[in-house]
Amino acid sequence: MTGAAVVLHQFRFDQKVFWRNRVSIFFTAALPLIFLLMLASVTQDDQLSGVKGPTYFVPAIIVLAVISATTVKLATNLPAEREAGQLKRVRGTPLPPAAFVAGRVGNSLVISVIMVALVSVIGALVYGVTIPTHTMPAMLVTLAVGAFSFSCLGFALAAVIPTAEAAPAVTNATVLPLYFLSGVFIPQNEIPDGVLNVADAFPIRHFFEAMFTVWDPNTTGSGFELGHLAIMAAWGVFGLVIAVRFFRWEPRR
């Protein structure tokens, strides 16, 4: 098989495995939608950061869903597969490691795109949130940069997490507090500036700000948040370096 064909082959099986695993469907696909319905419903009549509650939480849950499909999924699955010897077995075949990685990133990207579509459609149909038009290019770019960066960070976490048992705990302990600090779960206008400054040191806040601008009806320009995108991309490159340096295919014995 050629390079592209083998990546597609690998991606096809990653997709098959994903859609057959009820646990991964619940946490990656269903849970973000449940959060959307909860948070948007209770804030329907509120003004948050100058927009209606549901308009605030659609980009917030998009951020959550993309991070679930990339960082969280990769950082919990890969250590488990490593411990099961599955990564070692793949490493013993002619499959190029880059094709394996590309298949996984493609898998996370496709799940992300499906989730963004679902969140957008539910936001529009149930809560009347306006789907962006003139900022749509910015939304796609923000999504692409986010999926890339948070996939890299997933591989980086998978590289430093020692065991399958530690993986969910470490991953959730990393992302959950940041969701709160970054305005994903709590409206940012209710978060003190000092806390937001702390959140600025991490990538989730920048992803949220870039995504919020895209969905904010008050945005007048094209909606590209170049500063936030650059910081996200830098985090992605940092994750990539960590992953390349420390990622292991074999279980620790």
Place this chain on the structure above:
Amino acid sequence: MADSVISVKGLRKSYDGFEAVRGIDLEVGAGEIFAFLGPNGAGKTTTVEILEGYRPRNGGEVTVLGTDPESADRDWHQRVGFVLQECRLVPELTPREAVEQYAGYYAAPRDVDQTVKLVGLADKADVRTSKLSGGQQRRLDVALALIGDPELLFLDEPTTGFDPSARRQAWDFIGGLRDLGKTVFLTTHYMDEAQALADRVAIISAGRIVATGSPEELGGGRDARTEIRFRLPEGAHAPDLPFAVRTSARIDAGAVSLTADDPVPLLRELTNWAAERGVGLPGLQVSRPSLEDVYLELTEQVDGAEGSR
């Protein structure tokens, strides 16, 4: 050896100052089933993982299919198959799908359905792998290793944890790989497994090869002595025994045991003696050491030497 598939000279490997492999030599020819036998912690898995290209070495020369596995490329992996010691399957896939996935990694894979059938999983081809028994999962491991149609197959402890009937089935199957013309490098700590399957055996103990040869040679090699045992017949005493027997036997509470390189003359004397006296030789046993005896003796010797350091 012109058709040598694996060639190892003076292989060494240390972990944090502990010498796991202390200079071993191995030659495996094309089409051979070669068993690498040793107790846990003897350096078996370390050696295999070096041959498979998973681990770097500290010294010595290693050639597998004409290539140093440490610098092996993807093309080399087209020609080798691994059945790893511990490797779970993807529970969401069926055997057919798992084999299909691996087939996609190879330039010229075997036929998927035919390979699933070859390992005896045709009637389980479309159930999730999580529903397979331990033996069936292991056979699927073998199918994944075979799908690329490799010239050389590594099987690392393929039957560990099997019940006796599953082991017999696995042996039949592994023996069948010979007919496919594959070279098989089998790691095991079961002597009977090596005896049942291998053309040649190497025994490793504490990082060194302590014996090599066919199972028959090892079991009945030049150092192997035949043991004769019987009980003194009623009314007979040690001094009554024929001279040749009396002088080489150990007699303990009427139980006589002796060993000999060639037992035939001794047995002739002994049976003549019994016939003359009109008595039997109760509990007479004549036995050649099995591979298991040789193995235990060899690995114990080395362990003893290590312990008294």
